Amino acid sequence: MPPRIVQVRQGLLKKNDAIAAALRADFAAAGTFVVNLVSGPGTGKTLLLERTLSALRDRGRRPAALVGDLATDNDAVRLARSGAPVRQINTHGLCHLEADMVGRHLQGWNLAEHNYLFVENVGNLVCTASYDLGESLRVVLLSVTEGEDKPLKYPTLFNTADAAIITKCDLATACEFDSAEAERNLRAVRPGLPIVSLSAKTGDGMDEWLAFLESRRGSEG
């Protein structure tokens, strides 16, 4: 990249980091555990989030969600069916969420009323990596339909993740997906990365995912 755009970009990233740090302090003060869900398009972020919001509400938690897309509010409409408060962030073509978009879309919500806030990022396996949203946990999704090699070919985002979920496991056999190889590749990029395999469609692995979330939230408080 030419020096001039690198300079402008670093200035923007610095500004984003400052807003993210302020958000993180607000989230901590309110006791809200924030999860940033990142992945390429079509890995099943919305279905996972729909099932996660419902399951947490069944356990007496009070989750909320922000959902980012370049266009449409399809996902917010769909997620609202869980009963949790949900807002759409329309990026109008921008390829990632930024901290100030998150901050603006929280206005009017009392964070202290929510144990969890999920932020579903734009489907982009590259550009979302550079933007801290003030989250406690960045979770990257890898779908069995994408192939085992994605962590090696898109290392940046996987390298910034705190946990990985292998999604759509019900399709693993049809896709000839090699779980052991995928986990090896994930940990080659990010040693020690916690990995949960699940299918939001069948429910397999959801208990492990929810237990992981609850234990991480507990260790924050």
Add this chain to the structure above:
Amino acid sequence: MPPRIVQVRQGLLKKNDAIAAALRADFAAAGTFVVNLVSGPGTGKTLLLERTLSALRDRGRRPAALVGDLATDNDAVRLARSGAPVRQINTHGLCHLEADMVGRHLQGWNLAEHNYLFVENVGNLVCTASYDLGESLRVVLLSVTEGEDKPLKYPTLFNTADAAIITKCDLATACEFDSAEAERNLRAVRPGLPIVSLSAKTGDGMDEWLAFLESRRGSEG
């Protein structure tokens, strides 16, 4: 986006467009039909390209390929098995290919020896839209595993495409994929878009794709 970065970005895009225009003139002079394959990660670009290169060689064509990734040369190694000349473009973390990367990686090749040049872009359903690579045909892949709504949620790239391929059709039933809805959504964003459905794995639909390519190449000459 702040005015300053918009200005710098527009300057870069203008520079890219100038390089792309020069490449396009070179390709036309050499009689090389250039296809830019774009999509999110994991839609099956590499397998489709592998099968396409082999099938075109079987028909006496002389295709070559450039393949873009943030890291690794896995795809170039894999594609070279087809017998076609293949080079890897490693973007070192950049989220899209640019025209000057294409130009630099063509050095030493005699374009006139190749009827086709395929460029496999970085897996990114957003940022690849803005960068003309001098191609004759921009083909966007939508996998049945990604869901029918992707054209509506990521309209920019679909709107710049000259054709769409619905991939991994062997998984359509397992994914409860609604083909008619996907085609409606594709054409809502890009009216009149030619669409081919195929499975590179089973071979279904490959003949239609190859016939489409050959007819487009023919109409160029």
